[in-house]
Amino acid sequence: MQHRPDLRVYGESGVRTEAYRKGRARTDGAVALKGHFKGHGEWSASNGILMAVEITSHDRDTNQRDRIDKPVDYAAVDIPVYLLIDRDSSTVVVYSEPRDGRYQHKAAHSWGSPVELPEPLSFTLDTEELKDYAD
Numbered sequence: 001m002q003h004r005p006d007l008r009v010y011g012e013s014g015v016r017t018e019a020y021r022k023g024r025a026r027t028d029g030a031v032a033l034k035g036h037f038k039g040h041g042e043w044s045a046s047n048g049i050l051m052a053v054e055i056t057s058h059d060r061d062t063n064q065r066d067r068i069d070k071p072v073d074y075a076a077v078d079i080p081v082y083l084l085i086d087r088d089s090s091t092v093v094v095y096s097e098p099r100d101g102r103y104q105h106k107a108a109h110s111w112g113s114p115v116e117l118p119e120p121l122s123f124t125l126d127t128e129e130l131k132d133y134a135d
Helices: 062-076 128-133
Strands: 005-012 013-015 024-026 029-035 049-055 081-086 093-100 102-110 114-117 123-126
Touching: 024 062, 049 062, 062 081, 062 102, 062 123, 093 114
Parallel strands: 049 081
Antiparallel strands: 005 029, 013 024, 029 049, 081 093, 093 102, 114 123
């Protein structure tokens, strides 16, 4: 978070959503202003979350959960950016511009490429280190 010292990455954040699994989703990470989740309890409203982060796992449900359901659900509650670290394809996928329950923009980048994160984040993410974690 050296680019934005006002932000924090909160791991395993519970977020109230529209339809995803009974209206609840647990992110691998959520980027929000420092102190955002204070006093929210286990399940926080989505407003104030600037980016949801997911990392694909090696289970049978990851395709449906991380690539299909979560982009739709995070867009439906207007989380501005969804970042998917896809271990199967060694890519970082940036979903942005939520409107009418869908992200309007999706861009995939190979691990090691610089990734421009759109507003409200507006910084470049260095993904070189991800190559060290390839399966």
